[in-house]
Amino acid sequence: MATATRQPIKINIDADLPTSREPLCHLTDTERVRLGKTCTMLTLPRGSKVYGQGDKADKIYFVLKGKVKTTQEGVSGRDQIVKLAAATDVIGYRAALAGERHSATATTIEDSTLISVPRADAMDVIRENPALAAYIIKSLARELRLCRTRSVSLAQKQIRGRLAESLLCIRDKYGYVSGTRKLNIRMTREDLASLSNMTTANAIRTLRAFADEGLVEVKGREITVKDEPGLERTSRLG
Secondary structure (H helix, E strand, O other): OEOOEEEEOOOOHHHHOOOOOOOHHHOOHHHHHHHHHHOEEEEEOOOEEEEOOOOEOOEEEEEEEOOEEEEEEOOOOOEEEEEEEOOOOEEOHHHHHHOOEOOOEEEEOOOEEEEEEEHHHHHHHHHHOHHHHHHHHHHHHHHHHHHHHHHHHHHHOOHHHHHHHHHHHHHHHHOEOOOOOEEOOOOOHHHHHHHHOOOHHHHHHHHHHHHHOOOEEEEOOEEEEOOHHHHHHHHHHO
């Protein structure tokens, strides 16, 4: 596991963070200044652990740059990816809001920069800011819907349907490399299998079948979607 660099800094939120995007756009000037004094910037190489399953949820994290996966250990001891995060996403907030320990582990998929906010300061702002509180409620509701949808899909779909859905999930989260249909992430086969609830061997075999059928093109960790309607149909049929 790579080592994270946690460097306490004073952040000029207006200059350093995209305040036009949610949830930061809901902060007042006073709240931005208050949080800017207590925030910590984390510069994390690929494979760094942001927080671990069972850790105390004493911070909320804003992804400034990069990509993060959240994994939960299953009964078989195999980790399963339960969430993907990108720039401007907030992670670790569910456990912090509930006053619980983290039920999953967050790890960077690529070199990333995150801003951590102490739970106490974040909670004070949420209590005082109805617009921010409404955003958090909406985010929790959306995440619950996605979790329910994914649970049903992983339980009922066959291997092909699960892998197709995972590729589309990656597309929706990270998009394509500009001007191409190449997924904007270099994901390991192990992570792709974890996201699809299958063994790595099955993920490799099914991805190869997709390539043979012209649904995707695979070059190392780079995956290009060649037939998007076909991939969507495969996911829908399960």
